[in-house]
Amino acid sequence: MVPQPCTTPRRLAIVLALSLVAASAALPATATTRTDATRSVDPGSAEPGDRVTIQVQIDVSEDVDHLTVEDTHRPDASNVTIESTDVPEESSVVVGIETEDGVTVAIENVPAGSTVTVTYSMIVPDDTSEDALAFNGTVMTDGEDHDIGGDSSVSVQTSTSTPTATATPSPTPTATPTPTETTTDDSGTTAGATTDATATSTTTGTPEQVDGGGGGIPVLPVPAVLVVFVALILVGFRAARR
Numbered sequence: 001m002v003p004q005p006c007t008t009p010r011r012l013a014i015v016l017a018l019s020l021v022a023a024s025a026a027l028p029a030t031a032t033t034r035t036d037a038t039r040s041v042d043p044g045s046a047e048p049g050d051r052v053t054i055q056v057q058i059d060v061s062e063d064v065d066h067l068t069v070e071d072t073h074r075p076d077a078s079n080v081t082i083e084s085t086d087v088p089e090e091s092s093v094v095v096g097i098e099t100e101d102g103v104t105v106a107i108e109n110v111p112a113g114s115t116v117t118v119t120y121s122m123i124v125p126d127d128t129s130e131d132a133l134a135f136n137g138t139v140m141t142d143g144e145d146h147d148i149g150g151d152s153s154v155s156v157q158t159s160t161s162t163p164t165a166t167a168t169p170s171p172t173p174t175a176t177p178t179p180t181e182t183t184t185d186d187s188g189t190t191a192g193a194t195t196d197a198t199a200t201s202t203t204t205g206t207p208e209q210v211d212g213g214g215g216g217i218p219v220l221p222v223p224a225v226l227v228v229f230v231a232l233i234l235v236g237f238r239a240a241r242r
Helices: 008-026 224-241
Strands: 035-042 051-060 064-074 078-086 092-099 102-110 115-123 132-141 144-147 153-156 181-184 190-193
Touching: 035 064, 035 132, 035 144, 051 064, 051 132, 064 115, 078 092, 078 102, 102 115
Parallel strands: none
Antiparallel strands: 035 051, 051 115, 064 102, 064 132, 078 115, 092 102, 132 144, 132 153, 181 190
């Protein structure tokens, strides 16, 4: 008698496999939270020392027990400040951390269909050598990570001061005096031939010319001392004769 092959273990394996398939089909599928996160930056271009405002908006389509926003930037900035966190009435902000390289905000009990907005600001450092501030952020909802889209950088304009040209005053031209042509006539009169000068005559002629050329008695200039001396001699001479 030929022994028949035992089919019981094979049947058991088939039944077990079918049971596992049926059990996995009966399990609920793991839900993926629909979350949209967008960043906006104002202004988009800044200079060292300017304040920049960043706003991260999160739209949630499913109920979320724990929501965390982490937004960072490079290089580090100064005076990083969380300006506001807008959440639904039933939600609560449990963590708000400000550091030189970004912010972290944790929120609990965010209902489906709600919007969360985190606004913070910072000052572009004066000593930055970078031409832009780059942002990188993530929103975590019940263990799921969602990248923050939207604006990702701020261009930094390093102001270069241009020296102001100083005008050099032009030298004032100095007037050159016009040479005066001087002529002397036979009568001893000197005349200056200039356009705006007044001719001056000097009388140095003979006694007849002093008298006006009329032929009168010559008048000779006599010093006053000599006249007084002669008068005294005459007075003394008359007194001696008496």
